[in-house]
Amino acid sequence: MISRSLFLRPLPLALAGLLLFLLTFLLLGSHSYLIIHDNLDTEIASPYLLNKFHVVFDYRPTTLIPSIMNGLPRNALRSGLSPTVWLFGVLPPWAAYLVNQALVRLLGLLGMWALLRRRWLPEPGQRGLAAGLALAWATLPIYSIYGLTVLGQPALLLAVLRLRAGRGRWWDWLLVAAFPVWSFFVFVGPFVGAALAGLALYDFWHGRQAAALKVGLATGLLMAMYVVVEWPLFYSLLVAQQFVSHRVEHDLLQETQLGLISGLRQSFNFLVLGQYHSSQFFRGAVALAVMAALAWAPGGWRPAARKLAPWLLGIVGVSIFCGFVLQGVALVQHQLPLLHAFNLTRLGFLLPLACFGVLALCLRLLPAGRHSVTTGLVGLQLLTGLAMNTEWSNNLRELAGRPKPHEPNYARYVAAPLFNTIKTYLARRTGLPPSGYRVGCLGFAPAVAQLNDFYTLDSNQNSYPLPYKHQFRPLIAGELAKDDALRSYFDAWGNRCYFFSHELGRNFLVPATPVRTVQAWALDARAFQRLGGRFILSAARLATPAHSGLQPVADFAHPDAYWHIYVYEVAAAAR
Structure with a gap:
């Protein structure tokens, strides 16, 4: 019989808290709200299509995804070794996403709990704080589609620290080897590898050769596994390109605001909020914890400041680096074209863990008599993360029957019946x-059509063949000529290879009501047809489709869909 006291222990309470967090998704199912930007409008279609066309592990250069851009090379999409991809092979997309999220957050909670109890908050009286902080970590506003890229970092760090201290076991090596399987190399791989290599050099410099060797071996294992998992990427970078990516035309001078003020503004955002892909949350609890530690730490503020200084200087340094690095890269982009492959601001993916490290250290520095302060700081961090977690907050609104009108849930967004x-x-x-x-x-977003098994000429892709971008541009050249911002958005960046309208701008969430009418849309219908196009599916009504070489076919609505879709076909005169 399970003792009732088990459920009063800190870790089971944290797990129960995570279950309550996930309960909103469980109750709503396919009507759950999922992050739309760079997630539902982009990332979720990728693992679905890899499984649909049975090319999860097919890395041959000739393998294509036929429903994207007339045949997107399979190796432009994510690795087939990711558990996220496997889930999409056995479950519907919405269910695969929710199960993936539950697993990622559960493993994140357990990893942070282990790190806190073994290293950062090891005292018996700190179990409750560790559990609360682990729950706050597991409920951060992350992109769970990226797997353990963020939330898995505590487990990786603990494994490396155990190996460094000579207390490592086989499972620590396994954790190091497993991290690349469920994380994105381009987001964290280079930065985690550089950080661990720096730690190995630090140990070697201070005469700790045994520790340096083990950290070095762990770093080597980590990078070797990334090579295995991301073999198409490394092969393309180091051996032979399968295709020339559109990223070679990224022009950061057009896309980046230059100047001291702009750099300081970006640095401040990284310091105070972070970047949304890497978990954007207000660092107020961390700042208050630092002030509390300096005010109340035994022995005065000076010893506390000495302990906190390396952490704080590191966080500030990374924030400044991320705020200014794109300006520097923009000035040398033509001399160092490899920089197009990696966005150096992704060093910011290490900031969430660093901020939680500062918070944990401050909790250690505060005396036991300040229990209400330490508990309040952990609670504040938990509430801050929850408040900024748009998936969770929007799902609460869904359950209350008051959803945001322009934030559709999965079922309304994908609109399968429609x-x-x-x-x-x-x-x-x-x-x-x-x-x-x-x-x-x-x-x-074309991802909506892709999830409904249509074959789209347009898509949002991190990498696709440069010749296709050049073939696609004439279709929308008329609209790009009307709007310098859209022209720069496509020509200097181009990940969103979309059918733009200068009247809609970057609005890719045109609702069914009120009806939006595009008065004059400049589509080159002949170029559209030459690329294989036949139908335009539009969420906005075209006032003069004939001027675009199109003829109206029909329009469709459904009470449970976010969209009202108008279908146009290339007119006979334009063929």
Whole structure:
């Protein structure tokens, strides 16, 4: 029989708290709100399509994803060794996402708990603080589609520290080897590797050769596993390119604001909030903890300041680096083209763990008599993370029956019944399945159509062949000519290879109501057809489709869909 006291222990309470957090997703299921930007509009389609076309482990240079951009090279998408990809192979996309999130947050909680109890908050009386801080870590506003890129860092750090101290076991080596499997190299790999290499050099410099050797071996194992997991990327970078990426035309001079004020503003954002991909949360609890430690630490503020200084200087230094580095890279981008492959501001992915390290150190420095202060700081951090977690807060609104009107949940955003109706209608009209024609999307992300099994000429991709960008540009050249901001957005960046309208701008969430009408849309219909395009699926009504070489086909609505889709076909005169 399980003792009732078990559920009063700190770790089970933290796990229960995580279960309550995840309960909103469990209750809502496919009606859960999922982050849209760079997530539902981009990342979720990738593992779904890898499984749909059975190319998860097919790394041959000739393998393509036919439903994206007339055949996107398979190796432009993520590794097939990721557990996230495997989940999308056995579950519907929404369920795979939610299970992936639950696993990532659970492992993140356990990893942070272990790090806190073994290293940062090891005293018996600190169990409650460790549990609360581990729960705060596990509920941060992260992109869970990136796996353990952020939340898995505590487990990796603990494993390396145990190996360094000579107390490592086989499972510590296993943790080091496993981290690359469920994290993104381009986000954290180079920076974690550099940090560990720096630690090994530090130990060697101070005469701790045994510790330096073990950290060095751990670093080597980590990077070797990244090479295995991300073999197509490394092969393309170091041996032979499968294709020339559109990223070679990234022009940071057009995309980056130069100057001291801009750099300071960006540095301040990294310091106070962080970058949204790497977990954006207000660092107020950390700042208050530092002030409390300096005010109340036994022995005065000077010893506390000496202990906190390396952490704080590191966080400030990384924030300043991230705030200014793109300006420096922009000035040398043509001399160092490899910098197009890696965004150095992603060093900021290490900041969340560093901030929690500062918070934990401050909790250690505060005397036992300040229990209300330490508890309040942990509670504040937990509440701050929850308040800034848009998935959780929007799902609370969903459960309360008061969703945000322009933040659709998964079911309304993907709108499967609506797009199934469109597919059925077009099958009757053309006698063809979706693979028999190509579509373009206006006013909504092409990932929506891809998740509904349409074949799109447009897409949002981190890397795709440069020739395709050049083939696609004439289709939208008329709209780009009307708007310098859109022209720069496509020409100098181009990840979003979309059918733009200068009247819509970057609005890819055009709702069914009120009806949005585009008065004059400059599509080159002949170029669209030459690329294989036949239909435009638009979330906005075109006032003069004939001027775009299009003719209206039909429009479709569904009470549970966010969109009202207008279907246009290339007119016979434009063919």
